[in-house]
Amino acid sequence: KAGVTQTPRYLIKTRGQQVTLSCSPISGHRSVSWYQQTPGQGLQFLFEYFSETQRNKGNFPGRFSGRQFSNSRSEMNVSTLELGDSALYLCASSTLGGVTGEQYFGPGTRLTVT
Amino acid sequence: EDKVVQSPLSLVVHEGDTVTLNCSYEVTNFRSLLWYKQEKKAPTFLFMLTSSGIEKKSGRLSSILDKKELFSILNITATQTGDSAIYLCAVPLDSNYQLIWGAGTKLIIKP
Numbered sequence: 001k002a003g004v005t006q007t008p009r010y011l012i013k014t015r016g017q018q019v020t021l022s023c024s025p026i027s028g029h030r031s032v033s034w035y036q037q038t039p040g041q042g043l044q045f046l047f048e049y050f051s052e053t054q055r056n057k058g059n060f061p062g063r064f065s066g067r068q069f070s071n072s073r074s075e076m077n078v079s080t081l082e083l084g085d086s087a088l089y090l091c092a093s094s095t096l097g098g099v100t101g102e103q104y105f106g107p108g109t110r111l112t113v114t
Numbered sequence: 115e116d117k118v119v120q121s122p123l124s125l126v127v128h129e130g131d132t133v134t135l136n137c138s139y140e141v142t143n144f145r146s147l148l149w150y151k152q153e154k155k156a157p158t159f160l161f162m163l164t165s166s167g168i169e170k171k172s173g174r175l176s177s178i179l180d181k182k183e184l185f186s187i188l189n190i191t192a193t194q195t196g197d198s199a200i201y202l203c204a205v206p207l208d209s210n211y212q213l214i215w216g217a218g219t220k221l222i223i224k225p
Contacts, residue, residue: 042215
């Protein structure tokens with residue numbers, strides 16, 4: 001099976017712009033979770049989608065949003081970018097979600113905001 | 115407040131040494147604890163622990179959970195340079211579908 005893929009792998013944006021990141025889960029996986037990782041921080045949970053529904057959202061401002069399509073692919077959007085949004089954004093897929101066990105991570109998108 | 119705390123935050127040892135990484139947690143209605151290894155980008159799954167006192171083992175890596183004292187340890191014996199990575203532990207919240215993560219232990223193995 002192909003693994004989780006994320007596009008783009010690297011992105012440079014300026015403050016105030018918006019960005020859309022994409023995640024394609026492993027075939028058959030219906031849950032996609034998004035995380036932000038910054039140096040010295042653990043993974044900070046953004047949100048999780050299951051069968052096109054957002055099941056949970058972390059403590060991030062409304063500038064961070066997402067969606068999931070019928071083929072389980074997911075996108076994450078960040079509007080009005082701030083310097084502090086520079087991070088590695090990881091998505092992870094699983095059959096049922098994080099509570100039930102292991103998640104499979106994509107390689108991440110490295111976002112740099114200047 | 116639910117939280118996961120890992121220690122140490124960083125560790126430098128020489129090849130062949132044995133290391134022990136710690137993960138303590140405070141969550142409501144604990145179900146399981148997961149260990150991941152992050153070498154470059156994507157964390158990869160190592161273990162999921164649900165029962166206290168039962169060791170999970172994979173090669174030179176092993177992990178055990180103590181549900182009474184609310185912690186888990188990850189042991190790596192006969193370390194190799196390829197073990198250099200960030201080791202993350204995570205605990206799922208019972209109330210939703212969210213994993214909360216520790217900050218990770220950055221392990222560096224010197225040849």
